[in-house]
Amino acid sequence: MIFNSIDFAVFFPTVFILYWFAFNRNFKLRNIFLLLSSYAFYAFYDWHLLPLLFGVSFSAYIIGLGLERTDSKAVRRFLLFDGVIILAGTLAVFKYYDFFSEGFILPLGISFYVFLSLSYIIDIYQRKMKACSDPVDALLTLSFFPILLAGPIQRPVSLLPQIQKKREFNYDLAAGGLRQILWGLFMKLLIADNCAVYANDVFANSDTYGGSTLLIGAALYTVQIYADFAGYSEIAIGISKLLGIELMRNFAFPYFAKDIIEFWRRWHISLTSWFRDYIFLPLSFFISRRIPSEKFLGINTDLVIYIVGICFTWLLTGLWHGSNYTFIAWGLFHGSLLIIYHVMKKPRKKLLKQLHIRHDNLFIVSFERIFTLFAIIISWIIFRAENLHQAGSYISGIFSSSLFSKPEFAGMRRINPVLIFGIIFFLLEWAGRNDSFALEKFGLKWKRALRWTFYTALILCIYFFGNFSSAVEFIYFQF
């Protein structure tokens, strides 16, 4: 069941009403109901995969209990090792089997709920949280339906306490949730799915288009993947708010970032921070303990640690997305950008100082923003391409003499609404860039009639100009 389906429009109001009205007296019963709803939500897509979801979350629950009940370092290590092997192994089997054999179906959301379960056991091992002894609360934390299919990869350390306490209805939270859902639908149906029409066409026929069209196609995909995935995250967070549960933010206007490090602080925050906390930092500490000297092979040890940590983490980040060399190349491309930025940070500062230019100079900041965005666009070409060969020819096609030719699309006339709503989208995002999502505070001080007129207009825009024809699924469902 996807969020923008009729099935969900029937499912969620039913869950909402029963949750707040029928099970409002007994919060244990409420959690049981929410757990069953989560299973129903997942089973609706394919009930054969329900045992897998249950198996993953139940394994994490049992291992968590085991970790909690022993103080023996060796036993705890053994349990953690077992848990990681079981969970990561399950993910690897389902996700990478088709490296070798075609036709293997990837269970929906597996990358997300396995990472959630991994967080749970690692956090218990690191004593950041206590294991939950109540199976319902634990399983609900690891199978909560709004985050089941494509995240955010919520940390159990913040989700579990919310599941365990009695939740009271909060008007502001719920109203904010509704606004967030509306914004998510706007992003997905109006922006992402309209961009998809042109981006898909350009990528499918990349060998026939000139450089300017290829560049615009890549830019449209850049908008599409953001609006698609961030749109999904906004809907998931909004739905969760309606149930009285606050989730972590997953996107923070990433394309407004002025450098690549800032971009990764703003893009898919739940995954990036997951890799930072569970891979990059532990690996960096591990290496630093083993290289006591200040220099290693003549290079500053900190830099060596950073390079090794970044390369390994970004290789895994690429692999997380699936069994295609394009994802690995995409991960390593970003890793390289981060290393280059890291290496250039001090010389840049020094150069600006010598030239008596402030680091926040408008021209410099604008140039860096555009440069960062361009690097990101190139990276999305690698990510979106069918294979490395297509990625290579697509990028070389952009940097050809036809870059300055007139762009040409199939159905060019119909691109006008995309441009108009693209501009509205950009302006609203810019206006709300200091909030957690564009509509969080936008228009809140207006009179209610005006505000509701604005929301109604958004709904009508989605209805009349959204792209429903090709039933485009959320991009991150494939991961």
Added chain:
Amino acid sequence: MNKFIRHTVYFLLILLTLNFILYFIGKDLYFGHYADHSLEQKAYLLSDSHGQALNDFAEKYGVHNFSYGSDSYEDMSRKTLFLIRNVEVNTIFISVDEHSLTSYRERKNNLDRSIIYCEPEDLGYYEYFKQRYVKHYIPFFRPEVAEVIKIYKLPSDKKPVLWVSRSAEDKMNRAVKRVKTNFPDEDQSDALKLSLLNIIDLCKNNNIELIGIKFPLSKEYLEAAEGKTGVADELLMMNGFKVLDCTDLYIDQPEFFADQDHLNEEGAKDLVEKIFSSD
């Protein structure tokens, strides 16, 4: 909570009002003609826009035109079942054009409209309720209505141009574009194949003669579609049914075409005479 419920109800009332407006604007535009049919004949023509172009010209030969633009084999399968349930059918003429089994036709169809010809047990009660009532009465769940409203209610400065009066280059460009739309890839839809096989089985089991028709195409379209083949006609022939191949019937008569792959009134009348009067 009370405040939230109050505000939600007020806002839903606004949406409900809009819903009614959209429903009444969109009802006839989107749905009206699709439900039009007659059950007085014993022979029926099932097709997409190629057959729809024949209008009611075949009625005098006892053939009711049950075609509609964008009908897929799944839609036609529903209509076949509907006919079998409601009338004694002797013959069904069905289009077996090359593009009938493409992924384009699988995507672009009338499944949300042909639901009116289904019974709950055909789809299961939940799916039937959802398609027949929820989508029907809540146009917000039926974005196709928005498309139709945009097409028919918004002013357009387009004037119809006769196919015959278009330049050779314009004709060719349009034909190439249309072929690209009709054949987005080389895939043949398994779902549509199954639906066609279902129609074949239904006809066999109910002693209905099934006759395939490949509708006439312009010279330019045929040139552009060189090498694009489907297997719908073969499926019929393999099951012992005949196929009337009219593809290149008017290859040198552009005056019979409304566009690159649809007949105009004159062409439709001529084709009806050729197919149904001699049948």
